[in-house]
Amino acid sequence: MVSACAYSGAYPTGYGRYAKNTEGVPEEMFGELQASGFTHFQQSGTGAIRKYYNYVRVTPMVQPLDDLGQAWPLHDETAEPGYYAATLGTGIRSEITVGDKVAVHRYTFPRSSSSRVVIDMSCGGLAIELGRTIPLRAQVESMGQGFAQGTVWMEGVPLSVFVQFDAPRWRQMLWYDRRLINGGTRLDFDSIRHTTLRPFGMLFMGPTVAGQTVEIRMGFSLRGHEQARRNLEKECGVETAAFDTVRSRTRARWGDHLDRVQVEGGTPARRTVLATSLYHSLIKPCFGDDESPFWPDSGPYAFDVCTMWDIYKTQLPLLSAIVPDRANDLLESLIRVCEEEGNFPIGYRMARGADRFFRQGSALAHTALADAHALGREGIDWNWALVHMVDDLRRMYGEDFWEHGVVHPISHTLDLAYAHHATAKVARALNDRRLADDLEERSRGWRNAFDPETGLLRDSEFYEGGKWNYSFRLLHDMRARIALAGGDAAFTRILDQFFGYGADPVTQPGRAPKPSEMAAGYALNRFEGLNNEPDMEAPWAYHYAGRPDRTAEVVHAALTWQFGTGRGGLPGNDDSGGLSSWYVWASLGLFPVAGQNRFLINSPAFRSAMIRTGEGEFVIETSGHRDSPIGVDGIDRTPPVQYVQAATLNGRPLDATHVSAADVHRGGRLQLTLGPEPSSWGRGIRPPSLSDSAAAAQ
Template structure:
């Protein structure tokens, strides 16, 4: 799948064919752009690097800040003032941004640092980004786990240079700049320099090697060269006193001369940055050897899933979705800048409210040991800082996302415990799962029986249920009994008169977008709505059955236009994630055929090739991982160790899972066309045994085997009577065997 990936998918405004049928009734409230970047990334690596135009939100691209509708352009073509490190992946507004250590190859005077050049002949593949600046300098960047190597090829020129600017950060849009608080920089010896900036409360160190042996190595401050050998120390930097500063290698270049800049990064000082660089470089220590290693790692991961299709574009869109699902979070073991202990550490858990449903289950399926490492890192953060994070960036005090969600890490921990994944101290985990449930909105939940916004009532009640699953596996029956009535408080969020959530303020949606979440007691949820028929009627209205096509927001939509759109109470069509699990609510009411129709419209009309191929922000792989699961015919119910089944989007697929290989076969499969007919499930077998209900236990999926669908062109009775497990209608699950 490596050769099929196109990292440029999602980098520009949505440019998909006009939707038809059911998909034409869905309304998109959020920015119509993927907000991805094509830069060099290592799988779950610490650092990324990409061309820098200063645009929102990654630093790469063309657009101004945008939170609704079609994004407004800042630039009419790809531009760059250099190449920066640390970027978000597909997120929207998260206040501050990275883009530290801008490297600029130049044949112009230093005074022109900061100007932009046209980008020509851009190329990207997993781990590698390259482009040519209009001044003729060719740039290539390759990522390692904690390092980045730049290679520049210069034209013949008497005054070529490579400039590293340590003073820049953030974006060039208003209020987007990030200013370092303190900095130090020094030349160590010819070809080697090191330094550290403290930015957003975090000490970020670099160790730099440059192989331009005949060039001069210099420090500079305020665009003026400093005397040779001098060290630069800046103890107190303010936005009003900031002057640019950095280091530079300069000298005459021959035609095609290559200069390599190798940079190691650390949150624990320059010595650790040096160690990280040399560990990443290995014995050969060159750009080409690092590229070979990065390619091999990406190939191994991307080959974990294969799909069978004769259409190159469909394979490309799927492969790229898998790629985007494996960029974040950033794993940086033994690198916490906030506490001295060794152990797992992560950052860029930027959108837990987006990734907990599909991206974290995908990570658990493909890389269970990394999922366990992530869980331990999150628990360490809770131990040190008092809460399991909802969002966690490379910044002190960075969990400022409490309005988005509560108790979401509990779903990951519940799944890992039920799967028997090793590597986690579960007694320790249970303590922190309990503690976190009482933070922020948790006290209101305990005292009042509900929390506002009401979506947090659902979060916290589900968090109590997930915690009870872990407690039960540990034999703490008293805690299970204590948490049962608390987990049942999800009811307090609903209005029995409407069958929907009550009036409240909802983040990035309305009560409709949150009313069809997959709870731990869907049988009771459906009963609250008046039974199967009433619940299906609510879903049908939400998904636009029988409704007219809608007009999507344009550039800078008015408040009145947005209010009218939200007033529709309509599915967001994966332009945003609050209702991304809602299509599978039909399963619990015995209508998996409806799920098939909705998912078909999303998979085949909301994703496509090209830079405009995503319907909305990718949100750290939350959107892309949804697409991966949907194409496989599986949907993970996060926290419940459960997968719901629907028609796959390929005739055959294989997936490397924790204990073997899962093969997915779709008999009678017809290659789809946008707007074409839906296929329905007529029957399913798993390892030759009939599957009567539209679901599988997660332990079966993680064990592997053959999942075989028989498809047809009309709905059948499959999945109508045997409903997925639900607290008030299902027996207790059987004990789970230890996983490898």
């Protein structure tokens, strides 16, 4: 539940140097890495999410309290899962580790007659326009030597912290507006506004000799001080140094999770990017078991679902494969949100009320629920889940879709048609055939979104994209969708146009590009790269037209050119792990078709790989594999593409370009023969479509 990092106020996580931007190379806010302290709860690579947390700033200082908020350079940074360390320009070595619901800070001070650790309870958000978060109410209390507690209500959520400070003979006081409150033991603010906010918090102060360390332990809860204290005692014990224990425990847990995907071969850079991507894929969503501030029951409470539009295609299938217990917990939590608030959220953060993000998408939770049911996931009341799935189809844009079979923005027509199909699958499996038939018929409304003259979506408004970006969704009836475009050859031609086959290279925008430059770029109707969620699945649309060789070429180019180990090593916002999850799957030679219980197969980037699923191990082996570098300079040095020539699954020939998700989850062995030229493999048998079932029934 808890994260912690250095805080500068920069976009998008609170760490770093850059200002908010949506186009071109980002502008710098600061000329160097710096920090005014260390905050808790951060987003992970999200864009304009509007809520950036960074609560409860802890600042070690040798300056007077008046200097609180000043930023100092960061030196000698070290980072690994569950641990961060850096030396501030003041000479204070700062280390932080986290557990489930705790953070432990350890500071090594220089010699000083008045060292101090200041906790700012009023901090929230970023130092960008409209990025600040102001507490609504607050209370802070000194509990006696070495103990304090506080609660701030941020966007309707009570965030409580219980603090234990290990530095004998240090003074502790409360402060308000950078002034100490001598003898005061409690601060209460019944109502705070932007115009009335003055910083406030708690402070620990005392002399230090050079190299002296102090430790501050913090337990967090969304259910009050007492639960925050219990969380701290559970993970850290009572009145004992806990830093190394918590760090070791967290490191072991991360090691176990990261070992669930293993590869052999590949260049060091590829292996580094893969390991980093897997780590990023597992940071969010956050789970605060038994921590819901909105309903009293125990059980999973998931937040930072930021957003379903970002994560439902790639990240949720990855969580389902390698951490199925947590994937189930997420679905259970989303069902509970729907019960309490009346809708499945598109986004759900640590704030009162589900973020509908209605412009992004509609009814996206249905795909994850359908996949979980197809895999036989237990622990979910599926009849009750179906009730909510059906009800949610009528909300927001769904009402117009229900009545007319089409809705604008037109991409929501695709979302809702797909969600009807996913819900129909669950209904049919639960033997509600009448409901399933009705939903399946309505799911055919995807046709209403397309212009048969162009084979593309009709003109409409689009969220972060255009009709070309959204026209290559992996629908539940790709056979009919390709026929609508004029057949395999015609569909392949417009896909080729989208990916720029035979076209001149484009110039990438630089810093502060002019609107005319961006407009000219968008007018090309080209694949922008993997910085846009609709584009994540587009390369695999070739599979349905019998051209897996084209998928291999596009994915190979993306893995080679768009990802690296340095700054700028991601082609866009990571969006809570959605983009990194894409990289994991693409490197393994698989792509999940969310909502269809299916994986598409492509040539992998590694000689062999293993996915440790909840039921077994799924192994991907290759023959003829050749390692290739990433970020190669010069088009003429681009490493050659490798194409699948033949495949076997558990020793049996596999002529299709897909396997069921059940095959992957139960474990097995996929063997791929690779070669330097396209082959006939996968050209005949296409991934299933709804039309195939209809034809078989006739």
